[in-house]
Amino acid sequence: MENFKITWVQDGEPRESTVSFSRTAAETYLPDYQARPGASDVRIVEAPIQLVRSTRQSA
Template identity: 40%
Template sequence: MQNYRVTWVQDGREKRSGVSYDQPSAESRKARLEQEDGVTDVRIVPVKPGE
């Protein structure tokens, strides 16, 4: 199974999710982040299991 992390920029600082997601969950998290004020450059990044 492929795992994903979500990365984004908030108030000029790069951030990333502390957990790994499956594809549908990562897309849902990305959509929620895009609705927040001050959040830009939201990306879904594939990661290896255990990363």
């Protein structure tokens, strides 16, 4: 499954969604990001998945 993020510029600052979306979900949320006051250059971009290994320590 491919994952996507939404990027945009907010009042001159580059921003990126903190969550990743499926293509369909990103397309659904795109208008919400475009409607934000001060938002411009709103795009859907592919987000590589980074797997993080959890290391638990026993108490």
